[in-house]
Amino acid sequence: MAHVVLIGNLRQYTGGVTELDINAASVRQLFARLSEQFPELKPHLEEGLAVAIDGQIYQDALLQPISEGSEVHVLPQIAGG
Amino acid sequence: MQERVKKEPEREFRVIGTRPLRPDGADKVTGRAKFGADFKMAGQLVGKVLRSPHAHARIKSIDVSKAAALPGVKAIVTRDDFKDQGSEFVPAGEMLVNYRDVVRTVMAREKALFEGHPVAAVAATSESVAREALKLIKVDYEVLPHVMDPVDAMRPDAPLLHDDMITAGVTPAPTKPSNVAKRVEFALGDVEKGFKDADVIIEREFNTKPVHQGYIEPHACVASVSEDGSAEVWVTTQGHWIVRAHCARLLGWDISKIRVTASEIGGGFGGKTVVYLEPLALALSKKSRKAVKMVMSREEVFRASGPTSGANVWVKIGAKKNGKIVAGEAILKYQAGAFQGSPVQPGCMSAFAPYDLEHVKVVGYDVVTNRPKVAAYRAPGAPISEYAVESVVDELSERLGIDPIELRLKNAAKEGTKAAYGPKFGPIGLIEGLKAAQDSPHWKAPLGKNQGRGIAAGFWFNIGGETTVSLQLNEDGTLSLMAGTPDIGGLRASLCMMAAEELGVDLGKIRPIIADTSSLGYNFLTGGSRSTFSSGMATVEAARAIIKEACVRASKLWEIPIDAVTWEDGKVKPAGDNAGKHQPMDLGDIAKIAGKTGGPIIGYSAITAHGAAPSFGVHIADAEIDPETGKATITRYTVIQDAGRAIHPSYVEGQYQGGAAQGIGWALNEEYIYGDDGKLQNPGFLDYRIPVASDLPMIDTIIVEVPNPRHPYGVRGIGETPIVPPMAAVAAAVKRATGVRFFELPMSPPKVLKGIKDAKANGGAKATA
Numbered sequence: 001m002a003h004v005v006l007i008g009n010l011r012q013y014t015g016g017v018t019e020l021d022i023n024a025a026s027v028r029q030l031f032a033r034l035s036e037q038f039p040e041l042k043p044h045l046e047e048g049l050a051v052a053i054d055g056q057i058y059q060d061a062l063l064q065p066i067s068e069g070s071e072v073h074v075l076p077q078i079a080g081g
Numbered sequence: 082m083q084e085r086v087k088k089e090p091e092r093e094f095r096v097i098g099t100r101p102l103r104p105d106g107a108d109k110v111t112g113r114a115k116f117g118a119d120f121k122m123a124g125q126l127v128g129k130v131l132r133s134p135h136a137h138a139r140i141k142s143i144d145v146s147k148a149a150a151l152p153g154v155k156a157i158v159t160r161d162d163f164k165d166q167g168s169e170f171v172p173a174g175e176m177l178v179n180y181r182d183v184v185r186t187v188m189a190r191e192k193a194l195f196e197g198h199p200v201a202a203v204a205a206t207s208e209s210v211a212r213e214a215l216k217l218i219k220v221d222y223e224v225l226p227h228v229m230d231p232v233d234a235m236r237p238d239a240p241l242l243h244d245d246m247i248t249a250g251v252t253p254a255p256t257k258p259s260n261v262a263k264r265v266e267f268a269l270g271d272v273e274k275g276f277k278d279a280d281v282i283i284e285r286e287f288n289t290k291p292v293h294q295g296y297i298e299p300h301a302c303v304a305s306v307s308e309d310g311s312a313e314v315w316v317t318t319q320g321h322w323i324v325r326a327h328c329a330r331l332l333g334w335d336i337s338k339i340r341v342t343a344s345e346i347g348g349g350f351g352g353k354t355v356v357y358l359e360p361l362a363l364a365l366s367k368k369s370r371k372a373v374k375m376v377m378s379r380e381e382v383f384r385a386s387g388p389t390s391g392a393n394v395w396v397k398i399g400a401k402k403n404g405k406i407v408a409g410e411a412i413l414k415y416q417a418g419a420f421q422g423s424p425v426q427p428g429c430m431s432a433f434a435p436y437d438l439e440h441v442k443v444v445g446y447d448v449v450t451n452r453p454k455v456a457a458y459r460a461p462g463a464p465i466s467e468y469a470v471e472s473v474v475d476e477l478s479e480r481l482g483i484d485p486i487e488l489r490l491k492n493a494a495k496e497g498t499k500a501a502y503g504p505k506f507g508p509i510g511l512i513e514g515l516k517a518a519q520d521s522p523h524w525k526a527p528l529g530k531n532q533g534r535g536i537a538a539g540f541w542f543n544i545g546g547e548t549t550v551s552l553q554l555n556e557d558g559t560l561s562l563m564a565g566t567p568d569i570g571g572l573r574a575s576l577c578m579m580a581a582e583e584l585g586v587d588l589g590k591i592r593p594i595i596a597d598t599s600s601l602g603y604n605f606l607t608g609g610s611r612s613t614f615s616s617g618m619a620t621v622e623a624a625r626a627i628i629k630e631a632c633v634r635a636s637k638l639w640e641i642p643i644d645a646v647t648w649e650d651g652k653v654k655p656a657g658d659n660a661g662k663h664q665p666m667d668l669g670d671i672a673k674i675a676g677k678t679g680g681p682i683i684g685y686s687a688i689t690a691h692g693a694a695p696s697f698g699v700h701i702a703d704a705e706i707d708p709e710t711g712k713a714t715i716t717r718y719t720v721i722q723d724a725g726r727a728i729h730p731s732y733v734e735g736q737y738q739g740g741a742a743q744g745i746g747w748a749l750n751e752e753y754i755y756g757d758d759g760k761l762q763n764p765g766f767l768d769y770r771i772p773v774a775s776d777l778p779m780i781d782t783i784i785v786e787v788p789n790p791r792h793p794y795g796v797r798g799i800g801e802t803p804i805v806p807p808m809a810a811v812a813a814a815v816k817r818a819t820g821v822r823f824f825e826l827p828m829s830p831p832k833v834l835k836g837i838k839d840a841k842a843n844g845g846a847k848a849t850a
């Protein structure tokens with residue numbers, strides 16, 4: 001299981017849940033599990049988000065592995081100027 | 082995607098860290114370099130844009146008949162030439178874009194939402210004919226009340242820009258439209274609990290004005306559409322793949338039909354990550370069957386291209402008497418311009434980033450106003466929020482009687498600190514930067530009369546992203562390097578240096594270009610301080626691919642196993658005596674046999690670069706205030722920033738200095754001045770005052786290197802962080818010089834003078850303004 005923290009406005013689509021444990025071996029699986037549990041969250045997971053796995057931020061990394069016991073943050077993507 | 086390139090153990094570098102001559106230098110100093118407006122095509126037409134004279138107006142009708150009849154006019158486009166786009170956030174090269182807003186930014190539809198908003202565009206045989214044609218276009222406007230400021234725009238009775246804008250991020254959702262597009266919130270811990278533990282609490286409100294990115298080169302492009310529907314665009318841009326994506330979407334064309342070449346760029350700073358003229362030029366070219374060139378005037382750049390947000394920011398910080406910060410809270414109201422999408426979200430996320438805090442809450446509002454839609458500007462959102470937070474930290478240091486560096490050291494984020502936006506930091510260089518500031522000659526130097534010294538910290542996230550590099554071994558053993566991220570700060574030099582380091586060859590054997598969109602795989606734009614990091618990672622991978630292939634060819638030629646072959650000092654050679662006696666081969670030798678042993682040798686890397694690491698900076702500013710005029714002169718300035726590893730230190734220093742100069746302008750002089758009619762009064766560099774070389778001292782730099790473990794050479798992006806600390810550093814310096822703390826930028830001479838006079842009238846140095 002990974003410990004998942006939802007950052008920013010995502011709590012709006014989870015009934016206020018901001019932290020939960022999820023069984024997911026990759027970012028793609030994480031998004032699939034979150035979508036199953038919180039259907040309103042699904043469209044917001046598809047684009048515009050980054051995932052931090054044990055502190056390292058990944059953007060556009062559906063296949064990035066998530067290890068057992070990892071701390072995962074789902075947060076807004078950053079661009080820049 | 083998995084990491085593709087692993088960091089090597091620490092070693093001495095042959096090329097990395099040196100300062101070779103830049104490959105683009107000769108062309109730039111002789112005028113040979115080809116910028117956006119330098120490209121010409123035979124028979125090209127001149128394109129010009131008709132822009133709204135009103136800040137807010139319904140467009141009832143547009144009559145182009147008289148303009149179309151003018152001899153020399155070959156094509157006219159209006160809103161009718163661009164298919165409307167539904168409201169939907171779609172990825173356009175990793176960014177989320179609402180094309181409903183993009184099509185309206187490029188050409189107004191129902192309303193003109195800012196003075197300067199394009200209403201029509203003309204292509205004609207000369208500029209004078211084009212200008213004449215614009216005068217003949219009749220637009221029937223219904224002028225509407227306008228609103229220019231985010232606080233005013235949030236009032237319930239404010240003029241409404243969009244009838245269907247319901248604030249997102251609020252539960253329950255509002256039932257009425259407003260000018261607030263979105264509310265965002267980031268929180269850690271419990272700020273109420275945190276503040277209860279505080280011995281000292283400081284609350285302040287700040288206001289900043291929109292400022293322009295200030296690139297010297299205006300937007301410019303040439304577009305040519307062929308009869309078979311294929312198109313070419315030459316454009317000054319930070320992201321030619323993004324230009325291609327936007328134009329394809331807005332015009333309804335296949336992406337493969339559009340080939341975009343990025344010219345040399347005379348500054349962008351984020352402002353050239355969007356499209357303005359390109360879709361218009363393509364549409365005009367298609368209609369006229371001629372190439373069309375469009376170049377914005379400086380006035381158009383100011384009236385119609387994105388500045389960054391102006392904002393209202395409230396900050397509250399609580400601390401113990403010993404300086405430990407126990408809670409931080411902020412509310413940010415950023416103006417987005419005519420369409421939603423200010424950088425309030427990264428502003429919220431970065432506001433307290435330099436600090437290790439248990440309790441933080443930051444709320445942000447994205448507010449539309451009747452100004453051009455904001456575009457990215459170097460660390461978008463962060464300079465504003467961190468200016469406010471750093472200013473309160475400075476006031477805290479004075480209130481507690483603690484040295485401002487010591488206060489920051491006491492609370493500094495470090496490896497393992499949980500950032501206010503969630504994840505824990507890896508290795509970072511903030512503490513190293515603060516200590517370098519403490520030890521610097523600047524910090525210890527004495528100050529003169531009417532002078533004050535300020536210090537501030539700053540942060541930017543940095544990103545990776547989709548990146549492709551091709552490294553070709555030429556027949557004579559030289560190499561051609563093709564990258565796809567436009568060079569805005571030394572990329573080409575740095576990539577060649579990394580390739581030379583990997584290959585063990587002379588730097589002079591490698592020549593770089595920035596390839597067009599049809600010649601190389603996809604590249605996300607240059608922004609987010611990503612290009613040296615991402616294109617560097619891809620370059621290293623491409624160089625290693627060449628090495629690998631060279632070894633394969635040698636092993637086949639020598640008829641020995643591949644593991645009996647090694648690469649050393651730029652040559653492939655037998656790994657040991659028992660591999661046989663074979664003459665080592667350099668790249669020239671390999672190139673000679675390439676065609677006969679399997680074909681040309683290319684190193685190619687197409688990745689989504691991951692592993693970008695943040696860069697923290699610390700700035701020291703000395704300001705001298707003329708008590709008779711209120712003019713603040715920066716007398717000394719030092720930028721200290723973590724680069725991870727400086728590939729070419731001169732370029733790194735240049736980025737530090739450039740960002741600092743922009744931040745100083747933002748702090749002291751730059752602002753858009755609008756009349757009551759919503760029209761811009763200072764659309765030129767004479768009255769929109771950016772610092773010039775004679776305004777500033779030589780900006781000193783100290784490069785801190787805490788290597789990023791996720792990059793083969795330890796690189797961190799560095800281009801954006803330098804603009805983050807200056808506003809607070811200068812504001813702190815002005816406070817210490819005058820005794821007056823200012824909460825509104827810019828601190829231009831009339832405002833400083835008034836502040837000093839008001840303080841004297843109120844009896845002394847502790848007054849605020």
